[in-house]
Structure formats: C-alpha cells, structure tokens
Amino acid sequence: MTRSLNFSTLWQHLVTGLPQWAGLIERETRDALRDSLSNPWAQGGARAQSSEALSWLKARSGVVAQAYVRALAQRVKEELAPPAAPDLQMREFLLDSAPMLSLMDEGSMQEGIETGRLAREVEQLTEGTLRELRSLCLGLPGRPMHEPELAYPLTPTIVAEAFSQTLADLGCEPELRLPILRACTTVLGRETLRMFEQHLQWLRDQGLRPLATRLRPATAPGGSAYIGIDRLFSAPAGETLGASAVGSVATQAGLAPPLVRKLEQLTRTLARQTRAGAAMDAVWQRLQAQVERLSPHELSALQQPEHPFWRLIDRLAALSAVQSPGDPEMRELAGRLAPMLAELERPQELSTEAFDSALSELDSVPGDFGMTRPAGLESSLDQETRRREVEPTVRAQLQEQLRQTPVPDALRRFLLGPWVQVLTHALVQEGPGAPNTLRYMNLVPDLLTTLNRLQRGRVPTVLERQALLDGARDGMQAAALPSHVVDGHLGDLAQLLSGIGKLALNLATPAQVVVPSSPSVAEVPGWPALAGEEWAGHAELATVPMRLEDNDHARAERSAWIDGLAVGDLCRLMLQGRWVTALLTWRSDNGQFFMFKSRRGSGTQTVTRRGLDRLRAEGLATQVEAGQMLARALDTMLPPDQ
Numbered sequence: 001m002t003r004s005l006n007f008s009t010l011w012q013h014l015v016t017g018l019p020q021w022a023g024l025i026e027r028e029t030r031d032a033l034r035d036s037l038s039n040p041w042a043q044g045g046a047r048a049q050s051s052e053a054l055s056w057l058k059a060r061s062g063v064v065a066q067a068y069v070r071a072l073a074q075r076v077k078e079e080l081a082p083p084a085a086p087d088l089q090m091r092e093f094l095l096d097s098a099p100m101l102s103l104m105d106e107g108s109m110q111e112g113i114e115t116g117r118l119a120r121e122v123e124q125l126t127e128g129t130l131r132e133l134r135s136l137c138l139g140l141p142g143r144p145m146h147e148p149e150l151a152y153p154l155t156p157t158i159v160a161e162a163f164s165q166t167l168a169d170l171g172c173e174p175e176l177r178l179p180i181l182r183a184c185t186t187v188l189g190r191e192t193l194r195m196f197e198q199h200l201q202w203l204r205d206q207g208l209r210p211l212a213t214r215l216r217p218a219t220a221p222g223g224s225a226y227i228g229i230d231r232l233f234s235a236p237a238g239e240t241l242g243a244s245a246v247g248s249v250a251t252q253a254g255l256a257p258p259l260v261r262k263l264e265q266l267t268r269t270l271a272r273q274t275r276a277g278a279a280m281d282a283v284w285q286r287l288q289a290q291v292e293r294l295s296p297h298e299l300s301a302l303q304q305p306e307h308p309f310w311r312l313i314d315r316l317a318a319l320s321a322v323q324s325p326g327d328p329e330m331r332e333l334a335g336r337l338a339p340m341l342a343e344l345e346r347p348q349e350l351s352t353e354a355f356d357s358a359l360s361e362l363d364s365v366p367g368d369f370g371m372t373r374p375a376g377l378e379s380s381l382d383q384e385t386r387r388r389e390v391e392p393t394v395r396a397q398l399q400e401q402l403r404q405t406p407v408p409d410a411l412r413r414f415l416l417g418p419w420v421q422v423l424t425h426a427l428v429q430e431g432p433g434a435p436n437t438l439r440y441m442n443l444v445p446d447l448l449t450t451l452n453r454l455q456r457g458r459v460p461t462v463l464e465r466q467a468l469l470d471g472a473r474d475g476m477q478a479a480a481l482p483s484h485v486v487d488g489h490l491g492d493l494a495q496l497l498s499g500i501g502k503l504a505l506n507l508a509t510p511a512q513v514v515v516p517s518s519p520s521v522a523e524v525p526g527w528p529a530l531a532g533e534e535w536a537g538h539a540e541l542a543t544v545p546m547r548l549e550d551n552d553h554a555r556a557e558r559s560a561w562i563d564g565l566a567v568g569d570l571c572r573l574m575l576q577g578r579w580v581t582a583l584l585t586w587r588s589d590n591g592q593f594f595m596f597k598s599r600r601g602s603g604t605q606t607v608t609r610r611g612l613d614r615l616r617a618e619g620l621a622t623q624v625e626a627g628q629m630l631a632r633a634l635d636t637m638l639p640p641d642q
Contacts, residue, residue, distance in 0.1 A: 114178055
C-alpha cells in the first residue's frame, strides 16, 4: 500500500471526482424526463408534471450538480458528527391544543418513499462492488469510524438522500420532486455503480488489499437477540476471569478482574454509541459503578442471556438513542432514572431481583415522554388528517380556476395561500353544505368578477368593497390564522379593490436560483467520530427492511405488524427522506395514529396508520429487536476471534 494513502486522501480523491459525476447525473436525469414525455401511455397529469420538472431542471443547468456535490459533502459530515440538538424554537405545531406534535403529511411521506426506492435501487446495483470497497477501506490508516458499513464514506442511502435534499435546498416544489426522483432512479444506480468501480480500481492501484471480514447472524437460534454475551465470559489466553477478586476493594486497588473490566467497557461503548450527552453520561457512569459491586455469584448469573441486567442496559441504550443531547427531555429522562439508580446504589448486595426491579421502572418510561396528551387528541388528529386530504384538492381546483384567468400577484397569493386554508377548514369542520362554507366558496367568483369590472374601469362601491373584505376577514379569523397574516392580506385586498394604481396581471415571478459554492474537504473538518444514533446499514438488524408484495396475504401481514406495535417498541423508519431510529411513545385507541420520538426534525413525529402501512409495504419500516443495541456494542468492543 502507498505510504501516503489514508482515509483523508481517499476523501480528497472522492471529492475531486464528484463534480463531474454529479454533472452526469443532472444531464442524464434531464434526458430521462425528456424520454418520459414521449411515452404515449403516460397519463396527462403525470406528463404535465414531468414537463414542468424538466423545465425546472433546464432553468438550473449546472446548478443542480453543484448543489448535489455540496449536499453529499454535508451529508457525509453529518454522519461523522455528533447529532445536534433539535431547534426547539422551530417545532411544527399541529394544533393549539396539542403543542409540539407534528403529523406527517402525505407529500412528505411519498417523497420519503421515493427516496427510499432510490436508495434501494442504488444498493441493489452496487451491493457486490460496495462490499469489496468496504473490505479494502477497513485497512486504511486514520479511519475514524468503527462501523464496517461506513468504512467507505459514500453509501447508497447517502447518495439517494443527498439528491433528494438537493432538490429541496434549491426550492423545487414538492410536486416536481417526485417525477425528478423517479426519473433519476435508473440513472443514479448505474452511474453510482460506475463511480464505485472506479474508486475500487483506484484503491487496488494504490496497493490496498482487503482485510478479512466476518458476518454474524442477527439473532441466536430460537430468536433471542442477546447473542455474543458468551464472548464476555471467554478469557484471553493466559488469563482467568478472576471472579474471586471482584469487589470494591480489589477494584480500587487496580485488581479488577478481566470480566469486570469488560463489563465496564461495554457500558462505556453503549454510552458512546448512543451519543447521549452529559445528562445521560452521568447515568451510565452511575450504572458502571454498580458493575464494580457485583459479587462472584451475580457475575456467574450474568452468563444467562435472560438476566435482567442485559435487558436493562439494552433498553437504556434504546431510550438514549432517540433523543438529542441538548434536548430538555434527555435531562428529564436522566432525572426520571434517578430513583432507579438510587435503588441499585443501596448498601446491600446487588441481586437479580434488584436489576429486575430497575428494569420494570425503566420499561414504564416510554409512555411518559413529552407533554401530557391534551384531551381530544385522537379527534384532533383525525380532523387534521382529513384537512390534509382535502387541502390538495382545494388548492388544485383554485389553481385550475386561475390558470386561464390572469390575476394580480397579491390576489393570487391570497387565494392560493390563506384562502385555501379557509376553505379547507370550513369543509372539514362544518361540511360542504354549511352556510359559512358556501359563503367562503362564493367569495372566489365574487373577487374575480370584481376584478374583471375593475379592468373595464368600474370601481366597486364602498358597500361592495366592504362586503368582500368582511368575508375575507371572517374566513381567515374562523381558520385561526395569525392576526398579522389577516391584516396583511386585508390591506393588499383593500388597495386592490379600491382601484388605486394600475393593475399588474403578470403571473408570479419564479424564485431566484441560488448557486451554492462548491464543497471542499475543509467542509468536513476534523472527521469527528461517527454519530452512533443511526445504523449505517441494516444488515445487522434482526428484521432487515425489504419491500413486500402487494397482495391480500402481504396486506394482512402488514396489518398484523402494525397491530402488534406497542408503546416502547424501537423502530427504524424512513421519515422525511432519512432513516431514523424512533421509539413508539403513543398510539391512539383506534389504532389510526402512532407517535414516535426520534432525533429527526422537531423530535416528535405522528404517523397515520395508512402512512405506516405504506412505509412497511415499501420496506421502509421495521422493528429493532430487543438486544440489537447490545449486539452492536459487543461487535464493536470484542475482536472477531474473541
């Protein structure tokens, strides 16, 4: 191997070739969209969206590629950096009566599904080549990552998610992102494989040779995920476990036996991988101190996989992994665990019963996360679901109505913005035949008629103008829009209806395209340790995500899986285009809503049953079986032959 070859030089080599590769992705995606327009079987709506998406890409020729390179560099940086605390000032509000809850919308869900499909396509095409790349990169000096899946820093998930993020960063409308992601599927898979093959050959030319790798089953025979524990009890050659030396006196004297040292190392590894922050680090340290007090009898009992100690530390790792270090709920969790730790710290000898009692206390935590659930939450979520189903239809109808009717920008913004919310609110809350609903619906043609008269020089009377303004005010106030929004739009409408000034009937001008600067290796400073919040891949999970068939049997299996989810279950979900580890903290009594806690976005996501079913059908939702956090720590801590 070339003496100067290390992980940093590998990254420099990758970055050097990314601009050309990204430019190829951009051009071939445009070609794929252009080809789709010639498909005679495509539906009219799909053809229109593809045409608009193609126009959007053409207007940003070269910009998309630059932004994609930057997104890739940023995405790798995120994988290598500790997770940041969520911005508590930017939480999404579902309802005034239910703060800090966010219901995943259909558009976001569909975009996540398309991103997942994109990642899966890339993974299927590159699987063999990527395996060889990782085996070579395991031998690179300076590699800061202990996860074999990230030995080579570009993964199918990163490649797909960065492309989706690029479209969002450039302000691409959600309805245009979907045809672009679909058109890019084959292109990204083919060109990523070509790039991986080039990198593989480059590493071979540098004289790098693969290290021996190993595979392990996700679960032991019989389904128990607590495997590998026996390796803790196998002493290295020339050593004994030394159970007779266990005790605080021996530990203080530096005579802690190998087994105790291994258990201490295990708790430190779990704390590091979950990136829990200072509050939870203190919890792990207090738990580690109890390991030093274990008697020879209890050390011997730990050889049983069903001992509550193993479930205790695995469960603690799971709770730590779904919260950001700076999240106030992390400090709240640490406070909740204080009584449990105090019980373990009692002077009497630690026993299986003491750990079992601590585990029971820990199992009660997930349902207590966050705020007290407001009364009527289930009904509110149901109304919010209906609102999100109705709103796209209302907006599409208004867009169609305005398509052939040029209107001033101020009126277009009003009708396609707050007035869509007003109509949706009235339809959901009062019904289509309610007097207020009819009044708000009739305001649209009334405004367009008044505008037509203004164009011909007829200014509405004071009473006519006031009636329109009153209707607009009543509707926006009924939909509980903020007062500054109401006042702003009323001011624009009042000026428009007064006939003052010349009417500008131009369509809204497109947003200015922002060209991001090209990335450099310096944008990934210091190569910080890998964030343990996420698995780099899914091969080590007991239930690996995969797409399911869409038939009666598959639908029944998905329904049974959803019905079997219980508060406290740890899951892997594709949310907002990213794989996240999420803890189920609440499910509605009717089984239609599921609230998850994760490090993504606002920290709390509520998913409908239909959305969860779609994720499961696409292979984008699975459970993290009990013991997987522990198994990952053991694999990291113990060498392959131990």
